[in-house]
Amino acid sequence: MDSNLSGAEVLERMKNGDEQAFAAVYRQYHPALYLFILRYCKVPSLAEDLVHDVFLKVWEIRHRIQPDLPFGGYLYRIARNHVLKTLQRAATDRNLREQILFQLSAVTGSQAEQEVQSREYDRLFHEALNQMPPQRLNVFRLCRQEGRTYDEAAAILGISRNAVKKHMVLGMRFIHDYMFRYGGISLSLVFYYKNFFPDGVPSF
Numbered sequence: 001m002d003s004n005l006s007g008a009e010v011l012e013r014m015k016n017g018d019e020q021a022f023a024a025v026y027r028q029y030h031p032a033l034y035l036f037i038l039r040y041c042k043v044p045s046l047a048e049d050l051v052h053d054v055f056l057k058v059w060e061i062r063h064r065i066q067p068d069l070p071f072g073g074y075l076y077r078i079a080r081n082h083v084l085k086t087l088q089r090a091a092t093d094r095n096l097r098e099q100i101l102f103q104l105s106a107v108t109g110s111q112a113e114q115e116v117q118s119r120e121y122d123r124l125f126h127e128a129l130n131q132m133p134p135q136r137l138n139v140f141r142l143c144r145q146e147g148r149t150y151d152e153a154a155a156i157l158g159i160s161r162n163a164v165k166k167h168m169v170l171g172m173r174f175i176h177d178y179m180f181r182y183g184g185i186s187l188s189l190v191f192y193y194k195n196f197f198p199d200g201v202p203s204f
Contacts, residue, residue, distance in 0.1 A: 011067035022062075026055055029075055036076060040083050050086065054079045078139050081128045085179065121179075121187050128178040132171055135159075139167035 008077075013021035030051060038047040057084055058065075065071070129137060136155070142153040143164070150164045157164070180188040 007071070009064055010065040011071055015065045015067065017062070022059055022115075025058075025071075027073055029072070030055075032072075033075060035185055037083060040080075050083060054100060055080050057082065062092070072096065084180065108125055119189070120183060121191075124179055124183050124187060125175065125191070128175040131178070136167045136171045136174075137165050140171045143176050 006198050010021045010024055014025055033054065034047055034051050037050050038044065041047050041050065054075070058075065065074070109201065110150040131138070138157060139153055142156060143150065148156070150168075153164045154161045175192055176188060179191045
């Protein structure tokens with residue numbers, strides 16, 4: 001491919017199905033995208049798989065690319081969304097969850113590393129709690145930490161059951177997103193296990 005082509009011209013060619021242009025884009029963005037995803041998932045082999053998935057997705061939806069707009073931001077949005085979807089699937093797909101946990105265990109296998117991971121989880125968890133609105137925090141503590149039912153929490157706080165449920169949904173989502181943003185896929189999975197699989201929390 002002509003090395004004198006501009007980035008927009010290469011993207012235009014890729015958009016029109018030029019495989020050489022796609023290969024050029026892959027070579028250009030692969031290193032930075034790999035590091036970007038590795039920040040979230042912490043596992044080199046998993047990060048490489050996710051990078052491959054992202055570029056496959058880019059090729060599949062290449063007709064949506066707007067060559068005159070910054071491509072890097074567009075690519076990273078696709079990458080972040082894909083990592084999030086992978087995590088969400090892991091919450092319900094046992095095989096995927098076990099695969100990710102196996103890869104994570106190979107990276108954080110020593111007791112010292114597991115202790116560091118545990119401390120980091122506790123730190124981020126409490127940071128997330130401290131950033132929630134007071135009423136949402138009250139609901140979370142009553143329902144999750146004290147084991148109260150929605151009806152009991154509603155009576156204690158003087159709000160409706162539906163309000164309690166809404167606060168719980170938004171609170172769980174906020175903590176999960178905070179864990180994912182600052183702790184990556186590993187700590188997000190720990191949060192899922194602690195809250196949805198309390199009898200099967202893995203050791204990290």
